[in-house]
Amino acid sequence: MAQGPFARTLDRLDRLQHAFWFKVIASSLIVLAALAVSTTYSVRLAAKRQVQDTEAASRAADLRSTIEAEQAAEPKPGTAEEKQAAELRAHALAAELTYAQANERAIAKLLASETDPTVVIVAAAAISAMLLTVVWLGQGLSGLAILLIVGLVAVPLMRSLNPTMRDIGRFVAGFGCLAFSFVVLMELLRVLLGGSNAVLAIARNLVNEAVRIKVSLVFIVLLLIALAALPGLLEPSTPLRYRVQSFLQYGSGGTFWIIAILVLFLSVSSLSSEQRDRIIWQTMTKPVAPWQYVLGKWLGVVGVAAVLLAVSSTGVFLFTEYLRDQKADGESAPYVPSDRSGAMSQDRFVLESQILTARKSVRPLLPDIDPHAVARVVAERAEKLRQADPAYDFTAAEERKLFVDYEKEVRASFFAIEGGQQETFEFPGLLEARNADRPITLRYKVDVGANDPKALHKVTFMMPNLPAPIVKEVPLGQMMQLTISPASIDEKGVLPMLVLNGDFYNYRPGGDTMSFPPDGLEINYSVGSYQANFLRVVLVSWLKLALLAMVAILASTFLSFPVACLVAFGVFLMAESAGFLHEALEYYASTGQKGEIIWHRVAIRAVAVPVSRIFQFYSSLKPASALVDGRIIAWDRVLLAFSVIGGVTAILFISAVAIFRRRELATYSGQ
């Protein structure tokens, strides 16, 4: 049949985009463009950094001259009393200088993130890699056409005067880019799984199935829509740090849940529908071993999950970087504080030092417990119990319990401070933080009595080199944060911190006793970059998805679609809520106040306790939460996760294969 001119043009263009010379020229252009963008940006940033350095140097000089002027203005001491006072004053001024200089250095380091070209280079490299993939897949012109169409729709909308239309324009642009990236990466995945091996063939089939069957397609579209719409839901009036945290939370946590549900559905649907519709006959009657079939399915699912995770994570990462460059609270322009006397607004400071970073935490040194004293107390308590109840049996387990109770009491009393009294806590191992010259954060939670939600309590913190005590008014039972200068850490890397229960400036003896709960006092300090942490977070998320995929596959090897779904989702929900369950069980005793047994609680605990223990490790991996809080997920933790989750996945895989082998899959079982 004769082709029309339009079809002929399309045909010609298709041949063109598959031509080798076209690919070479297009690739060269892409690489050149990426280099040009990266270089130009780096040069601009270098110039900016120079200005920043000059400003920082000028601030440091101002600081020194101010304090030196103060020192010079000190009257000449005459009497011994005056000499002593002058010495004290000189010491205080020196401390003030040390502290201020350390703060200045810490701020300079934080500001360096603004002029760090790594992000732009990485982004340029990622986009170039994506475009090169498109070109080498022979879709260069098609891709360009799609991007042009998205641009033609989105750009006029984004330039509209109507704010709603502008939001729609942004959404179209975001959705277009995400969908484009997804299509390209799926194509790449198909190419990677392109071998003639049975495992790869099954995986490839599953990848095709993922975009064919409605159930997974719905979730893929939902994911892309949610991600594209998320930036528009952020409240512009909230401080920048909260916007970034919200975006990271919903962007990474929310997408993980959507992908996890998709993974479960896709795995269960693929396996059970093949069995139900007897499509599996065609596979299993070929020389394909059950392990190859199971592995192929799993590989396909985790491949799709990896593509979706890559698309969503790249989107989240790039938009977070975009957000970072927005105006924070207290800024007249991005990175420019409204109050020119300071180098950084508070909002920006918290964002850079506590959120877009990777922090490690240190808890205070606990008091040494004398083993002899413990033994004596335990013996005394056992004796008292025996006197109260002659049938009391002092077993080894009972001794251990008494020991643990006593240890808890000692620690609780160590963290308790009576009204008007003070206590010193020492945080060891902070040499790295001291040398890094980055601000450190104290996280603390104060408990008083039953923690009246409407009460506020005054607490004073004192540290070496601190110009003046810091008095904080804190709500009870809530984690609070306080930024500390690294100048307070001594040469051995220890930070001694004195806590006064009360207001230093309005001191009154007495008052309520306050205490820090066991997890209520820690120092956080930056040990790495947020970007590297982000990568590790994505890796851990993928590992969790890989495990879930195998759980779903195992369930579908012997259960029908609805039952397998129930089991897989049940496991997923149990695993995700195990942390909460673990905490809740602490308050859910199976005995009443008088020691009577509450039977229905016994039954509930019999199920809940094993569940919380089995999934303890899984639930302790909270990648999204770590990212939002700026906490590090170190490589050793990633490796541990890889070993544990990999091991469990391997066991599940073996079980799935064993079940599959026992089943007579290729036997006609219809009516």
Next chain:
Amino acid sequence: MRRDTLIQLLALACMACFLAGSVFMTTRVSASAGRNRLVYADAAVMGDSPEIAAGIAMGAFRGVFVNFLWMRANTLKEEGKYYEAVDLAKTITRLQPRFPRVWAFHAWNLAYNISVATQTQQERWKWVDAGIRLLRDQGIPANNSDILLHKELAWIFLHKIDGYMDDAHRYYKKALAYEWSIVLGKPPVMPLGYHDAAAAQEAYVEKWLKPIADAPASLEELYEKEPLARELAERIQKEAGVDLDFRLLEYIDMLANAQLRASAIGGIPNIGDDPLVKIMSEEKYRLTGRELVRFVRRKLLTETYKMEPDRMIRYTQDFGPLDWRHAAAHALYWSRRGVEESLRRVNEQNKRDFDFVNTDRIVVQSLQALFRSGMIFFDTANPDFYMAMVNPDFLDSYEKYRDEVVSRAGVFEQPGRQRTEYREGLENFYRDAIRYLYRRGDLKRAEQYYTKLRTAPWLNDNTDKRAIYGRTLADFVNHEITDENRFESPPVALQEINGAFEAAFVEGLLGGNTPVFQSNMEYARLFYDKYQQTQKFQVWVAGKEGRMGFPPFYILASNVLARLIIAADVPQGPAMFRRAPDELRPRTWVLLEEFGYPARFAEAEKQGQPGFKVWFPEPSGVAAAREEFQREADRVKQPAGQTELK
């Protein structure tokens, strides 16, 4: 029996058991929900947001979803993670808009918990304001007659903003005063030296609130009333780029301040090129412009702040000249509104409700607060200066309202009770009022209140108090002053003297009230002399003469005045300086120079603006004042360890 039949019977038995259990549990759950006022909106009404309909459409899953959100909100709060607080509060309140405790919880969380976790005062205020807005702009409109929400909102105003517990309370007070100076405009200027509550009430109603209450309620009404208004509104939006909202009022205020500053020194304001000034100064818009501004104020007040101008007028008439820049005025408005709305459905059961009694108490406490600090000295031209002084106009309304609430308080205020809140409050209030009126020189009213205090029925069997209140008025005030060891500690004594000075300078000089100035100065002198005498006696006993003594009276006074002038800055500072008596002016002038205040005008002077000596002309007697300061400095240097005055 066949196996299938057995299974079916078993299933039937299970179903019957579960149904019975469900009936039992549902009854208990419903009863508990009713007791705890756990109410879901089960029908959308006109004006509800679409989310409410969406929530209803979620059916039974809404409960599960809301529970999940609550748990998350609570966990995040405990972990000190506030980034989702506003979003969660919004979502939960949209799903449970008719459940007052939800609004109360989230508003409290924003205003109290999150605010103190932030580092800057501006950000703190943002969160406190967010808590207020959540209740006032959304919670109360969704639960119009719920007393709990009115009480919570009033408490945030009274405790968080007007109170002194929060470190940033001064900032909150200024921010609120600024906001309401913009919304309602500056309050009417009372004639210098006024002391007539009725005149103030009338001026506040007629010149401040009524024009707003009588303004058109909608744009259509405005366009109908003022044919040029449409054209004016469009020009303002297009040419000046300002919408008809808070920003327009703020813009107008800023221009007015610039004009005021310039006119105060006889110069020509350099704002003629401003597009808004150009438009508004066109003669044809003179009346229309005024009407448009009133319309915007009314629109803001009713639509954004959800307040009723007529109610504000009524409360001003009932209670006294309420200055809406004061947090206690808002506390009074919302607590009184809550009481009034609830009174319509009061019955024997809810009469004993703590929320009811507590809200009534907030009305009383607001009146007390307005008495203690209801006279505000604040101007948007210099928003850093904020002073709040005693306002005697609320003395009578406190008593009047207190009687009303006692009659409503039922068991909480029964005469037989040993201690009741209102009784103790009234006694303290009488003592404050007597001291204040005495200091102000209003002996007649002081005597009236003293009579009320000493004849109070609850004193019948309290012999200790009867002995104290049996003295003459002068002795009683003297006892009040000398009691509580006030003379033993210089900071406490200084605080009392400084308080009198501040009242004299702000209320007397700035407020133009000569009798108040004089009586406060006399009181300060009385206290000063008494302290010096006591100190002399003590140091004589201790053998260290002059150790704790204060500097001469006028040096002390000029020190306070100079600091106040610097804080008040232009234009209030020069006003105080000009009105100061001859004993104070030269000393204050010397101190202003000593404090380096002229440098503040150096830059302005270079640009041709008035300098220090224009605002503060050098008075006669400066040389003598300098010598006096020198003598005092020499005297202080001699013995070691003298008290340094800060």
